[in-house]
Amino acid sequence: MSARVVILGASGFIxxxxxxxxxxxxxxxxxxxxxxxLDLTRPESVDAxxxxxxxDTSLVFASALTPDRGQNLDTLGANLAMATNVxxxxxxxxxxxxxxxxxxxxxxxxxxxxxETTPVAPSGAYGFAKYAGEKIVEIATGPKDIPLLILRxxxxxxxxxxxxxxxxxxxxxxxxxxxxxxxxxxxxxxRDHIFVDDVAGLAGALILARATGVFNVATGEARSFxxxxxxxxxxxxxxxxxxxxxxxxxxxxxxxxxxxxxxxxPGFRFTPFNDGLRAxxxxxxxx
Numbered sequence: 086m087s088a089r090v091v092i093l094g095a096s097g098f099i100x101x102x103x104x105x106x107x108x109x110x111x112x113x114x115x116x117x118x119x120x121x122x123l124d125l126t127r128p129e130s131v132d133a134x135x136x137x138x139x140x141d142t143s144l145v146f147a148s149a150l151t152p153d154r155g156q157n158l159d160t161l162g163a164n165l166a167m168a169t170n171v172x173x174x175x176x177x178x179x180x181x182x183x184x185x186x187x188x189x190x191x192x193x194x195x196x197x198x199x200x201e202t203t204p205v206a207p208s209g210a211y212g213f214a215k216y217a218g219e220k221i222v223e224i225a226t227g228p229k230d231i232p233l234l235i236l237r238x239x240x241x242x243x244x245x246x247x248x249x250x251x252x253x254x255x256x257x258x259x260x261x262x263x264x265x266x267x268x269x270x271x272x273x274x275x276r277d278h279i280f281v282d283d284v285a286g287l288a289g290a291l292i293l294a295r296a297t298g299v300f301n302v303a304t305g306e307a308r309s310f311x312x313x314x315x316x317x318x319x320x321x322x323x324x325x326x327x328x329x330x331x332x333x334x335x336x337x338x339x340x341x342x343x344x345x346x347x348x349x350x351p352g353f354r355f356t357p358f359n360d361g362l363r364a365x366x367x368x369x370x371x372x
Contacts, residue, residue, distance in 0.1 A: 088141040089114040090292065091134065091180075093125065093171065094148030098246050099186055099238065102285035103145060103292075110293065120148070125167035131174035138178035143292055146171055146222065147186040149215070153248040156210040164214035165221070172225035182295045183226055184234040184288070189301065191216040191237060194337035201237075201299045201345050232297045236288055239303035239341065243281035243361060244368030252310060253278055253365050256317050261371035264325050270332040272311030277303040277341050280361035283353075290350045304355050305343035317362055321371055 090107055094100035095117030104117055116137055124130045125148050134144070148167050150160040175183065192199055193206030207213040219235050226233045242253035249255045256266040279302065287302055318325045347353075366372045 088112070089116065089137065090143045090145060091116045091118070091137050092145045092147065093118050093123065094146070094186070095119055096121070097147055097149075097151075098248065098281065099241060099284055099288075100145070100147035101245060102243075102281045103147065103186075103288050106282070106285035106289035107292070110289075125170050126163050128170050128173070131170045134171075134174045135178045138174075138180050140179075140181040142180050143182040143184065143295070144171075144175075144180040145184045145186065145288075145292060146218075149186075149211075149218075151248055152190075152209070152211045153250070158210070161210040161214050164211075165217055168214075168218035168221040172221045175222070175225040175229065175231065179226075179229045179231050182232045182234070182292070183222060184236065184292050185219055185222050186288070187219055187235055187237045188212065188215045189237050189239045189303070189339070191219070192339070194339060197338055198340040198342040199301060200342045201301055232295055234291055234296050235299045236291070237299060237301045238284055239277040239279050239301065239339070241281050241284055242278050243365050245281065252276065253313055253317070253362060254369075256314060257362075257365045257369040257371050260317065260321060260325055260366065261369045264323060265328055266314055266317070266325060267328050267330055268310055268314055269330055270336070271329065272309055272314060273336050275307040275309050275338040275340065277305070277307050277339060278313065278358075279304050280356040280364075283355050283361075287346065287350055287353060290353070294349070296349055300346050300349065301341055301343065302346065303341040303343055305341050305347075307338065307340040308358070313362075316359060317366065320359065320363055320366060 096119035190212030
């Protein structure tokens with residue numbers, strides 16, 4: 086177990102949740118950084134990591150510009166710059182363990198169920214940047230024999246999400262605003278929706294165990310957006326109007342085989358789906 090954990094991106098949706106989860110272990114010293122304290126796009130900013138590097142310290146790299154900031158060359162460049170600068174710091178002063186918080190956006194939609202051995206096929210700037218980030222960090226950690234954990238996180242929902250990504254988060258925000266929600270087509274697409282505290286709990290367990298390799302962080306249960314919308318409508322004490330809008334692309338599904346994750350964190354209990362939805366609705370002011 087690490088005596089110290091340094092979290093980059095600690096003010097983000099997932100980074101903040103991981104920090105909360107790790108804070109329950111009173112034996113850990115936790116050092117957190119956000120873009121305000123450490124601008125990772127600037128090469129000189131990572132000099133601050135030199136003082137805290139060492140064999141007893143784990144580094145959690147959760148910083149990224151998310152898709153809501155734009156799927157363009159500017160955000161791609163910024164994400165690649167952050168990964169490159171962190172990698173340079175690792176080459177200079179190794180850590181005892183590194184955890185890279187990635188995304189399931191590295192996968193395409195042509196294979197189901199997805200496993201850790203499913204070929205990557207990122208289709209957008211964000212997915213490409215997250216996969217490139219994995220490889221950049223791997224280039225730095227490999228020659229130094231630094232244990233590397235890569236977390237490919239599925240669609241996350243829950244309190245504290247500033248992005249309002251399509252699904253439970255955007256539905257809750259819209260319900261709170263005007264008691265409506267927008268759904269593409271009839272909401273047939275199936276996705277694995279994982280509660281943010283469960284992401285943090287799984288990540289925390291793997292980080293403390295100094296696990297290595299790739300893990301898909303998902304529940305293993307896929308639900309359609311229509312099912313999610315229906316569950317949320319049932320949880321609020323008023324009528325909600327569902328507005329169907331034209332679909333932007335073909336109907337796609339994403340289902341996971343979570344066998345590797347289950348072996349690494351046996352007995353982990355996921356938040357019941359309705360409990361997670363209820364907490365999300367409350368956080369957005371819909372309940």
